[in-house]
Amino acid sequence: MTLRLAALLLATLALTACADRTPLDAHAAEAPPAAARAASQAAAAAAFSPPPESAIPDGPYGDMVRLGREIFVHTRRNAQPYVGNGLACVNCHLDAGRLADSAPLWGAYGMYPQYRKKNRHVNSYGERLQGCFMYSMNGKAPPLDDKVIVALETYSYWMAQGAPLGVQLQGASYPRVPAPARAPDYARGQAVFGRDCALCHGADGQGQKVAGDYVFPPLWGPDSFNWGAGMHELDKATAFIKANMPLSRGGMLSDQDAWDVAMFMDAHERPQDPRYQGDLAATRKAFHDTPMSLYGQRVNGHLLGAQPPRPGTANPM
Protein backbone atom coordinates (compact mmCIF):
# COMPACT_ATOMS: atom_id res chain seq x y z
CA MET A 1 0.00 0.00 0.00
CA THR A 2 2.72 2.42 1.03
CA LEU A 3 4.75 1.44 -2.02
CA ARG A 4 1.77 1.96 -4.30
CA LEU A 5 1.11 5.33 -2.71
CA ALA A 6 4.71 6.32 -3.23
CA ALA A 7 4.65 5.28 -6.89
CA LEU A 8 1.38 7.14 -7.44
CA LEU A 9 2.81 10.21 -5.76
CA LEU A 10 5.93 10.20 -7.85
CA ALA A 11 3.93 9.81 -11.05
CA THR A 12 1.65 12.69 -10.15
CA LEU A 13 4.55 14.85 -9.10
CA ALA A 14 6.22 14.29 -12.44
CA LEU A 15 2.98 15.23 -14.19
CA THR A 16 2.36 18.38 -12.19
CA ALA A 17 5.94 19.46 -12.66
CA CYS A 18 5.48 19.26 -16.43
CA ALA A 19 1.99 20.72 -16.50
CA ASP A 20 2.71 24.25 -15.38
CA ARG A 21 4.68 26.32 -12.98
CA THR A 22 1.89 28.43 -11.65
CA PRO A 23 2.33 29.24 -8.00
CA LEU A 24 0.12 27.61 -5.45
CA ASP A 25 -2.73 29.00 -3.49
CA ALA A 26 -2.28 28.17 0.16
CA HIS A 27 -5.70 26.64 0.51
CA ALA A 28 -7.26 26.20 -2.91
CA ALA A 29 -6.84 23.08 -4.97
CA GLU A 30 -6.99 24.69 -8.39
CA ALA A 31 -4.83 26.72 -10.71
CA PRO A 32 -5.97 30.25 -11.49
CA PRO A 33 -8.50 30.59 -14.30
CA ALA A 34 -7.11 30.21 -17.79
CA ALA A 35 -7.81 33.87 -18.59
CA ALA A 36 -5.84 35.00 -15.60
CA ARG A 37 -3.01 32.68 -16.50
CA ALA A 38 -2.88 34.08 -20.03
CA ALA A 39 -2.95 37.60 -18.64
CA SER A 40 -0.17 36.72 -16.28
CA GLN A 41 2.00 35.40 -19.08
CA ALA A 42 1.29 38.52 -21.12
CA ALA A 43 2.36 40.71 -18.23
CA ALA A 44 5.41 38.48 -17.68
CA ALA A 45 4.48 38.19 -14.00
CA ALA A 46 4.08 41.83 -13.10
CA ALA A 47 6.11 43.00 -10.14
CA PHE A 48 4.34 44.71 -7.28
CA SER A 49 5.32 46.16 -3.92
CA PRO A 50 2.68 46.86 -1.30
CA PRO A 51 2.61 50.26 0.40
CA PRO A 52 4.43 50.50 3.74
CA GLU A 53 2.44 50.09 6.94
CA SER A 54 3.22 53.72 7.76
CA ALA A 55 1.10 54.73 4.75
CA ILE A 56 -2.15 53.52 6.36
CA PRO A 57 -4.21 56.71 6.51
CA ASP A 58 -5.89 58.22 9.55
CA GLY A 59 -9.66 58.13 9.86
CA PRO A 60 -12.32 55.40 9.76
CA TYR A 61 -10.95 53.72 6.61
CA GLY A 62 -7.43 53.54 8.05
CA ASP A 63 -8.90 52.27 11.33
CA MET A 64 -10.50 49.38 9.46
CA VAL A 65 -7.20 48.62 7.70
CA ARG A 66 -5.43 48.58 11.07
CA LEU A 67 -8.13 46.33 12.54
CA GLY A 68 -7.64 43.96 9.61
CA ARG A 69 -3.92 43.84 10.33
CA GLU A 70 -4.55 43.16 14.02
CA ILE A 71 -6.92 40.29 13.14
CA PHE A 72 -4.40 38.92 10.69
CA VAL A 73 -1.54 38.93 13.19
CA HIS A 74 -3.44 38.12 16.41
CA THR A 75 -6.28 36.12 14.96
CA ARG A 76 -7.36 34.29 18.07
CA ARG A 77 -7.43 37.46 20.16
CA ASN A 78 -9.35 39.52 17.60
CA ALA A 79 -11.62 36.99 15.88
CA GLN A 80 -12.10 34.58 18.76
CA PRO A 81 -15.62 33.29 17.91
CA TYR A 82 -14.40 32.07 14.51
CA VAL A 83 -11.10 30.45 15.50
CA GLY A 84 -10.93 26.82 16.63
CA ASN A 85 -7.20 26.26 16.95
CA GLY A 86 -3.94 27.87 17.99
CA LEU A 87 -3.00 29.37 14.63
CA ALA A 88 -3.02 32.88 13.22
CA CYS A 89 -3.25 34.04 9.59
CA VAL A 90 0.32 35.31 9.84
CA ASN A 91 1.67 31.81 10.50
CA CYS A 92 1.37 30.92 6.81
CA HIS A 93 1.37 34.45 5.33
CA LEU A 94 4.52 36.01 6.75
CA ASP A 95 5.16 39.67 7.47
CA ALA A 96 1.48 40.29 8.22
CA GLY A 97 0.47 39.06 4.76
CA ARG A 98 2.98 41.25 2.93
CA LEU A 99 5.82 38.89 2.04
CA ALA A 100 6.31 37.75 -1.57
CA ASP A 101 6.30 33.94 -2.03
CA SER A 102 4.37 33.63 1.22
CA ALA A 103 0.89 33.91 -0.36
CA PRO A 104 0.70 37.67 0.24
CA LEU A 105 -2.70 39.33 0.45
CA TRP A 106 -1.79 41.71 -2.37
CA GLY A 107 -1.27 38.71 -4.63
CA ALA A 108 -4.64 37.18 -3.80
CA TYR A 109 -6.96 40.17 -3.61
CA GLY A 110 -7.05 40.99 -7.33
CA MET A 111 -7.66 37.34 -8.31
CA TYR A 112 -11.21 37.28 -6.95
CA PRO A 113 -14.05 36.64 -7.74
CA GLN A 114 -12.73 33.28 -8.92
CA TYR A 115 -14.18 29.84 -9.70
CA ARG A 116 -12.85 27.32 -7.20
CA LYS A 117 -12.91 23.57 -7.65
CA LYS A 118 -12.89 23.23 -3.89
CA ASN A 119 -16.54 24.27 -3.65
CA ARG A 120 -17.45 24.28 -7.34
CA HIS A 121 -18.69 27.83 -7.66
CA VAL A 122 -17.48 31.37 -8.11
CA ASN A 123 -16.15 32.70 -4.82
CA SER A 124 -15.94 36.31 -3.77
CA TYR A 125 -12.82 37.34 -1.86
CA GLY A 126 -14.96 37.37 1.29
CA GLU A 127 -16.01 33.78 0.76
CA ARG A 128 -12.39 32.86 0.18
CA LEU A 129 -11.56 34.35 3.58
CA GLN A 130 -14.41 32.35 5.11
CA GLY A 131 -12.71 29.21 3.81
CA CYS A 132 -9.56 30.10 5.75
CA PHE A 133 -11.57 30.23 8.96
CA MET A 134 -13.33 26.91 8.33
CA TYR A 135 -10.24 24.92 7.41
CA SER A 136 -6.91 26.57 8.23
CA MET A 137 -8.28 28.08 11.43
CA ASN A 138 -10.47 25.02 12.15
CA GLY A 139 -13.24 27.38 13.18
CA LYS A 140 -16.34 28.67 11.53
CA ALA A 141 -17.04 31.17 8.79
CA PRO A 142 -17.72 34.71 9.93
CA PRO A 143 -20.77 36.14 8.09
CA LEU A 144 -19.73 38.13 5.02
CA ASP A 145 -20.87 41.39 6.63
CA ASP A 146 -19.13 40.59 9.92
CA LYS A 147 -16.50 43.10 10.98
CA VAL A 148 -13.85 40.36 10.84
CA ILE A 149 -14.40 39.79 7.11
CA VAL A 150 -14.86 43.50 6.36
CA ALA A 151 -11.64 44.36 8.17
CA LEU A 152 -9.61 41.61 6.45
CA GLU A 153 -11.02 42.66 3.07
CA THR A 154 -10.19 46.28 3.78
CA TYR A 155 -6.66 45.40 4.83
CA SER A 156 -6.18 43.34 1.64
CA TYR A 157 -7.69 46.05 -0.57
CA TRP A 158 -5.43 48.65 0.99
CA MET A 159 -2.38 46.46 0.49
CA ALA A 160 -3.26 45.71 -3.16
CA GLN A 161 -3.87 49.31 -4.17
CA GLY A 162 -2.34 49.99 -7.55
CA ALA A 163 -1.96 46.30 -8.43
CA PRO A 164 -3.57 45.15 -11.68
CA LEU A 165 -6.80 43.11 -11.41
CA GLY A 166 -6.86 39.49 -12.50
CA VAL A 167 -3.13 39.29 -12.99
CA GLN A 168 -0.94 36.68 -11.36
CA LEU A 169 1.67 38.91 -9.75
CA GLN A 170 5.28 37.97 -9.24
CA GLY A 171 5.59 36.64 -5.69
CA ALA A 172 1.90 35.76 -5.39
CA SER A 173 1.04 32.47 -3.66
CA TYR A 174 3.85 30.01 -2.91
CA PRO A 175 6.35 29.13 -5.65
CA ARG A 176 5.84 25.57 -6.81
CA VAL A 177 8.71 23.19 -6.02
CA PRO A 178 9.75 20.80 -8.80
CA ALA A 179 8.92 17.15 -8.33
CA PRO A 180 11.48 15.41 -6.13
CA ALA A 181 13.86 12.78 -7.41
CA ARG A 182 12.52 10.32 -4.85
CA ALA A 183 8.94 10.02 -3.57
CA PRO A 184 8.47 11.94 -0.32
CA ASP A 185 9.40 9.73 2.59
CA TYR A 186 8.25 9.76 6.22
CA ALA A 187 11.51 8.60 7.77
CA ARG A 188 13.64 11.04 5.82
CA GLY A 189 11.13 13.78 6.63
CA GLN A 190 11.35 12.92 10.31
CA ALA A 191 15.12 13.39 10.16
CA VAL A 192 14.72 16.78 8.47
CA PHE A 193 12.16 17.77 11.06
CA GLY A 194 14.45 16.88 13.94
CA ARG A 195 17.35 18.73 12.36
CA ASP A 196 15.70 21.94 11.13
CA CYS A 197 12.16 22.32 12.53
CA ALA A 198 11.97 20.93 16.06
CA LEU A 199 14.03 23.85 17.39
CA CYS A 200 10.94 26.08 17.09
CA HIS A 201 7.98 23.75 16.57
CA GLY A 202 9.08 21.32 19.31
CA ALA A 203 10.11 17.68 19.05
CA ASP A 204 6.42 16.75 19.08
CA GLY A 205 5.42 19.37 16.49
CA GLN A 206 3.07 21.02 18.95
CA GLY A 207 4.71 24.44 18.85
CA GLN A 208 5.77 26.54 21.83
CA LYS A 209 3.72 28.87 23.98
CA VAL A 210 4.44 31.87 26.16
CA ALA A 211 1.87 32.91 28.76
CA GLY A 212 -0.81 30.76 27.10
CA ASP A 213 -0.29 32.02 23.54
CA TYR A 214 1.54 30.21 20.79
CA VAL A 215 4.77 31.85 19.67
CA PHE A 216 5.59 28.92 17.36
CA PRO A 217 2.53 27.27 15.83
CA PRO A 218 1.56 23.59 16.22
CA LEU A 219 1.94 21.69 12.94
CA TRP A 220 -0.50 18.88 13.68
CA GLY A 221 -2.73 17.73 16.52
CA PRO A 222 -5.80 19.38 18.03
CA ASP A 223 -4.57 22.99 17.80
CA SER A 224 -3.43 22.88 14.17
CA PHE A 225 -5.20 23.26 10.80
CA ASN A 226 -7.76 20.61 9.89
CA TRP A 227 -7.87 18.00 7.14
CA GLY A 228 -9.73 20.40 4.87
CA ALA A 229 -6.95 23.02 4.81
CA GLY A 230 -4.77 23.43 1.74
CA MET A 231 -1.64 23.06 3.85
CA HIS A 232 -2.47 19.36 4.39
CA GLU A 233 -1.69 18.80 0.69
CA LEU A 234 1.91 17.87 0.05
CA ASP A 235 2.65 20.20 -2.85
CA LYS A 236 1.30 23.24 -1.01
CA ALA A 237 3.06 22.46 2.24
CA THR A 238 6.28 21.80 0.32
CA ALA A 239 5.99 25.13 -1.50
CA PHE A 240 5.42 27.05 1.72
CA ILE A 241 8.21 25.28 3.57
CA LYS A 242 10.79 25.60 0.80
CA ALA A 243 10.26 29.34 0.40
CA ASN A 244 9.79 30.30 4.03
CA MET A 245 11.17 27.81 6.54
CA PRO A 246 13.01 27.88 8.85
CA LEU A 247 11.98 31.43 9.65
CA SER A 248 14.71 33.78 8.31
CA ARG A 249 16.37 30.92 6.40
CA GLY A 250 13.81 30.43 3.59
CA GLY A 251 15.30 28.57 0.63
CA MET A 252 17.75 26.75 2.88
CA LEU A 253 16.22 23.28 2.49
CA SER A 254 16.83 21.21 -0.61
CA ASP A 255 13.74 20.45 -2.71
CA GLN A 256 13.92 16.83 -1.57
CA ASP A 257 14.13 17.82 2.10
CA ALA A 258 11.15 20.16 1.69
CA TRP A 259 9.02 17.40 0.12
CA ASP A 260 10.08 14.86 2.74
CA VAL A 261 9.41 17.09 5.72
CA ALA A 262 6.08 18.24 4.27
CA MET A 263 5.10 14.59 3.95
CA PHE A 264 6.18 13.95 7.54
CA MET A 265 4.09 16.90 8.80
CA ASP A 266 1.05 15.93 6.75
CA ALA A 267 1.21 12.28 7.80
CA HIS A 268 0.07 13.19 11.32
CA GLU A 269 -3.45 13.40 12.67
CA ARG A 270 -5.22 16.74 12.78
CA PRO A 271 -8.81 17.87 13.35
CA GLN A 272 -11.41 16.33 11.07
CA ASP A 273 -12.43 17.86 7.75
CA PRO A 274 -15.67 19.70 8.59
CA ARG A 275 -17.27 18.21 5.46
CA TYR A 276 -16.84 14.68 6.85
CA GLN A 277 -20.19 12.89 7.04
CA GLY A 278 -19.12 9.71 8.83
CA ASP A 279 -17.39 7.89 5.98
CA LEU A 280 -13.65 8.45 5.60
CA ALA A 281 -13.35 6.85 2.16
CA ALA A 282 -16.32 8.81 0.84
CA THR A 283 -14.88 12.07 2.20
CA ARG A 284 -11.57 11.31 0.54
CA LYS A 285 -13.28 10.53 -2.75
CA ALA A 286 -15.39 13.68 -2.62
CA PHE A 287 -12.77 16.19 -1.50
CA HIS A 288 -9.29 14.69 -1.38
CA ASP A 289 -9.02 12.44 -4.40
CA THR A 290 -5.43 13.39 -5.13
CA PRO A 291 -2.05 11.82 -4.33
CA MET A 292 -1.17 15.15 -2.73
CA SER A 293 -3.51 14.30 0.15
CA LEU A 294 -2.71 11.57 2.66
CA TYR A 295 -6.22 11.86 4.17
CA GLY A 296 -7.84 8.44 4.23
CA GLN A 297 -4.51 6.80 3.40
CA ARG A 298 -2.58 4.41 5.58
CA VAL A 299 0.87 5.63 6.63
CA ASN A 300 3.00 3.58 9.03
CA GLY A 301 -0.05 1.45 9.80
CA HIS A 302 -2.23 4.42 10.76
CA LEU A 303 -5.27 5.37 8.71
CA LEU A 304 -5.04 9.15 8.55
CA GLY A 305 -8.28 10.92 9.33
CA ALA A 306 -9.61 7.94 11.27
CA GLN A 307 -8.71 9.27 14.71
CA PRO A 308 -8.73 13.05 14.44
CA PRO A 309 -8.08 14.80 17.75
CA ARG A 310 -10.90 16.91 19.08
CA PRO A 311 -10.12 20.63 19.11
CA GLY A 312 -9.25 22.05 22.49
CA THR A 313 -7.66 18.86 23.73
CA ALA A 314 -4.08 20.05 23.42
CA ASN A 315 -1.95 19.36 26.45
CA PRO A 316 -1.47 22.51 28.47
CA MET A 317 2.12 23.58 28.04
Added chain:
Amino acid sequence: MGMRRRRLTHVLGCLVLAAAWPLLGYAASAQALVSKGNGHAPACQSCHGAAGGGPAVAGFPRLAGLDAAYLGKQLADYAAGTRANAVMQPIAKALSADERAVVAAYYSRLPAPTIDPPARPAAAGPGATLATRGRWSRQVPACEQCHGPGGVGVGAHFPPLAGQPAAYIAAQLKAWQQGSRRNDPLQLMAHLSRALSAQDIDAVAQWFAAQPLPAPSAQP
Protein backbone atom coordinates in the same frame (compact mmCIF):
# COMPACT_ATOMS: atom_id res chain seq x y z
CA MET B 1 -1.36 -0.25 65.23
CA GLY B 2 0.32 2.73 66.92
CA MET B 3 3.65 0.95 66.63
CA ARG B 4 3.13 0.28 62.99
CA ARG B 5 2.19 3.87 62.32
CA ARG B 6 5.28 5.11 64.14
CA ARG B 7 7.47 2.81 62.10
CA LEU B 8 5.77 4.01 58.93
CA THR B 9 6.35 7.63 59.90
CA HIS B 10 10.00 6.83 60.58
CA VAL B 11 10.40 5.13 57.21
CA LEU B 12 8.67 8.00 55.44
CA GLY B 13 10.83 10.50 57.26
CA CYS B 14 13.98 8.71 56.19
CA LEU B 15 12.72 8.58 52.62
CA VAL B 16 12.03 12.32 52.60
CA LEU B 17 15.47 13.03 54.04
CA ALA B 18 17.13 10.71 51.52
CA ALA B 19 15.27 12.35 48.69
CA ALA B 20 16.16 15.84 49.86
CA TRP B 21 19.84 15.07 50.53
CA PRO B 22 21.15 15.60 47.01
CA LEU B 23 19.14 18.82 46.81
CA LEU B 24 20.74 20.11 49.99
CA GLY B 25 24.15 19.27 48.58
CA TYR B 26 23.23 20.92 45.30
CA ALA B 27 22.02 24.07 47.02
CA ALA B 28 25.18 24.31 49.07
CA SER B 29 27.58 23.81 46.17
CA ALA B 30 25.63 26.11 43.86
CA GLN B 31 25.69 28.77 46.55
CA ALA B 32 29.43 28.30 47.01
CA LEU B 33 30.16 28.46 43.29
CA VAL B 34 28.07 31.55 42.83
CA SER B 35 29.36 33.42 45.87
CA LYS B 36 32.94 32.13 46.20
CA GLY B 37 33.87 30.35 42.99
CA ASN B 38 35.73 27.02 42.99
CA GLY B 39 39.30 28.14 43.52
CA HIS B 40 39.92 28.51 39.77
CA ALA B 41 36.78 30.24 38.54
CA PRO B 42 35.81 33.41 40.40
CA ALA B 43 32.42 33.89 42.02
CA CYS B 44 29.69 34.39 39.40
CA GLN B 45 28.09 37.08 41.49
CA SER B 46 31.16 39.30 41.39
CA CYS B 47 30.03 40.34 37.91
CA HIS B 48 26.43 39.13 37.59
CA GLY B 49 25.30 40.51 40.94
CA ALA B 50 24.14 38.81 44.12
CA ALA B 51 20.63 38.31 42.72
CA GLY B 52 21.85 37.37 39.23
CA GLY B 53 20.48 40.61 37.89
CA GLY B 54 23.63 41.61 36.04
CA PRO B 55 24.33 45.29 36.71
CA ALA B 56 23.17 46.99 33.55
CA VAL B 57 25.74 49.78 33.75
CA ALA B 58 28.57 47.31 33.23
CA GLY B 59 26.77 45.46 30.43
CA PHE B 60 26.80 42.14 32.31
CA PRO B 61 23.69 40.16 31.42
CA ARG B 62 20.99 39.07 33.81
CA LEU B 63 21.11 35.33 34.49
CA ALA B 64 18.28 35.06 37.00
CA GLY B 65 15.24 33.30 35.58
CA LEU B 66 16.89 32.24 32.32
CA ASP B 67 16.31 28.71 31.03
CA ALA B 68 18.71 26.20 32.62
CA ALA B 69 19.41 24.38 29.35
CA TYR B 70 20.17 27.67 27.65
CA LEU B 71 22.58 28.75 30.41
CA GLY B 72 24.24 25.34 30.48
CA LYS B 73 24.74 25.40 26.72
CA GLN B 74 26.31 28.87 26.86
CA LEU B 75 28.82 27.74 29.46
CA ALA B 76 29.64 24.66 27.40
CA ASP B 77 29.99 26.82 24.27
CA TYR B 78 32.33 29.26 26.05
CA ALA B 79 34.44 26.30 27.09
CA ALA B 80 34.39 24.91 23.55
CA GLY B 81 35.16 28.28 22.00
CA THR B 82 32.06 28.61 19.81
CA ARG B 83 31.14 31.60 21.93
CA ALA B 84 34.31 33.65 22.21
CA ASN B 85 34.68 35.95 25.21
CA ALA B 86 37.91 36.84 26.99
CA VAL B 87 36.26 36.88 30.43
CA MET B 88 33.87 33.96 30.23
CA GLN B 89 35.97 31.41 28.34
CA PRO B 90 38.56 30.84 31.09
CA ILE B 91 35.80 30.77 33.69
CA ALA B 92 33.75 28.20 31.79
CA LYS B 93 36.85 26.07 31.27
CA ALA B 94 37.58 26.20 35.00
CA LEU B 95 34.17 24.72 35.78
CA SER B 96 33.51 21.01 35.50
CA ALA B 97 30.49 19.84 33.47
CA ASP B 98 28.71 19.15 36.76
CA GLU B 99 29.52 22.58 38.10
CA ARG B 100 28.22 24.21 34.93
CA ALA B 101 24.96 22.30 35.24
CA VAL B 102 24.64 23.23 38.91
CA VAL B 103 25.23 26.92 38.25
CA ALA B 104 22.82 26.93 35.31
CA ALA B 105 20.10 25.28 37.38
CA TYR B 106 20.75 27.70 40.24
CA TYR B 107 20.28 30.81 38.13
CA SER B 108 17.28 29.41 36.26
CA ARG B 109 15.50 29.13 39.61
CA LEU B 110 16.26 32.61 40.83
CA PRO B 111 13.36 35.01 40.32
CA ALA B 112 13.99 37.63 37.67
CA PRO B 113 14.69 40.78 39.67
CA THR B 114 12.44 43.77 39.42
CA ILE B 115 14.44 46.39 37.62
CA ASP B 116 13.66 49.89 36.62
CA PRO B 117 13.89 49.81 32.86
CA PRO B 118 15.28 52.92 31.23
CA ALA B 119 12.74 55.28 29.72
CA ARG B 120 10.85 53.43 27.03
CA PRO B 121 12.01 54.41 23.53
CA ALA B 122 9.45 55.77 21.08
CA ALA B 123 6.93 53.11 20.10
CA ALA B 124 7.47 53.87 16.42
CA GLY B 125 11.27 54.14 16.32
CA PRO B 126 13.59 51.99 14.21
CA GLY B 127 14.29 49.69 17.17
CA ALA B 128 10.58 49.04 17.68
CA THR B 129 10.14 48.34 13.98
CA LEU B 130 12.89 45.72 13.92
CA ALA B 131 11.68 44.17 17.16
CA THR B 132 7.98 43.96 16.28
CA ARG B 133 7.95 43.97 12.45
CA GLY B 134 11.38 42.81 11.31
CA ARG B 135 12.95 43.64 7.98
CA TRP B 136 11.55 41.08 5.62
CA SER B 137 13.20 42.61 2.57
CA ARG B 138 16.38 41.10 4.06
CA GLN B 139 14.75 37.96 5.51
CA VAL B 140 14.84 39.37 9.00
CA PRO B 141 11.76 38.37 11.01
CA ALA B 142 10.57 40.48 13.92
CA CYS B 143 12.78 39.62 16.92
CA GLU B 144 9.56 38.95 18.84
CA GLN B 145 8.66 36.11 16.49
CA CYS B 146 11.25 33.88 18.14
CA HIS B 147 12.09 35.65 21.40
CA GLY B 148 8.43 36.08 22.32
CA PRO B 149 6.20 39.13 22.78
CA GLY B 150 8.28 41.98 24.20
CA GLY B 151 11.31 39.66 24.13
CA VAL B 152 10.30 37.64 27.20
CA GLY B 153 12.10 34.55 25.87
CA VAL B 154 10.83 31.19 24.58
CA GLY B 155 12.05 27.81 25.76
CA ALA B 156 15.65 26.65 25.80
CA HIS B 157 16.80 28.23 22.54
CA PHE B 158 15.40 31.76 22.49
CA PRO B 159 16.58 33.63 25.58
CA PRO B 160 14.82 36.68 26.98
CA LEU B 161 15.97 40.01 25.61
CA ALA B 162 13.61 42.12 27.70
CA GLY B 163 15.47 44.12 30.30
CA GLN B 164 18.93 42.88 29.32
CA PRO B 165 21.52 45.67 29.18
CA ALA B 166 21.55 47.39 25.79
CA ALA B 167 25.35 47.10 25.71
CA TYR B 168 25.07 43.32 26.14
CA ILE B 169 22.45 42.85 23.41
CA ALA B 170 24.41 45.06 21.00
CA ALA B 171 27.66 43.20 21.76
CA GLN B 172 26.01 39.86 20.97
CA LEU B 173 24.59 41.06 17.65
CA LYS B 174 28.05 42.33 16.70
CA ALA B 175 29.66 39.07 17.85
CA TRP B 176 27.33 37.12 15.54
CA GLN B 177 28.04 39.50 12.69
CA GLN B 178 31.78 39.08 13.15
CA GLY B 179 31.66 35.36 13.85
CA SER B 180 33.16 35.47 17.33
CA ARG B 181 29.85 34.06 18.58
CA ARG B 182 28.79 31.14 16.41
CA ASN B 183 26.80 28.90 18.74
CA ASP B 184 23.36 29.80 17.38
CA PRO B 185 21.18 26.90 16.23
CA LEU B 186 20.68 26.76 12.43
CA GLN B 187 22.93 29.86 12.20
CA LEU B 188 19.78 31.93 12.61
CA MET B 189 21.49 34.85 14.33
CA ALA B 190 24.62 34.74 12.16
CA HIS B 191 22.47 35.20 9.08
CA LEU B 192 20.10 37.86 10.22
CA SER B 193 22.69 39.91 12.13
CA ARG B 194 24.46 40.55 8.81
CA ALA B 195 21.40 42.44 7.58
CA LEU B 196 21.71 44.95 10.41
CA SER B 197 23.68 48.21 10.48
CA ALA B 198 25.44 49.53 13.58
CA GLN B 199 22.55 52.00 14.00
CA ASP B 200 19.99 49.16 13.70
CA ILE B 201 21.84 47.21 16.37
CA ASP B 202 21.94 50.09 18.81
CA ALA B 203 18.27 50.93 18.24
CA VAL B 204 16.97 47.40 18.70
CA ALA B 205 19.24 46.79 21.69
CA GLN B 206 17.91 49.89 23.38
CA TRP B 207 14.32 48.92 22.62
CA PHE B 208 14.67 45.51 24.29
CA ALA B 209 16.65 46.91 27.21
CA ALA B 210 13.65 49.12 27.92
CA GLN B 211 11.07 46.33 27.81
CA PRO B 212 9.65 45.30 31.17
CA LEU B 213 10.22 41.79 32.48
CA PRO B 214 7.02 39.80 32.75
CA ALA B 215 5.45 39.62 36.18
CA PRO B 216 6.42 36.32 37.83
CA SER B 217 2.85 35.01 37.53
CA ALA B 218 2.84 35.64 33.79
CA GLN B 219 5.92 33.50 33.23
CA PRO B 220 5.23 30.08 31.73
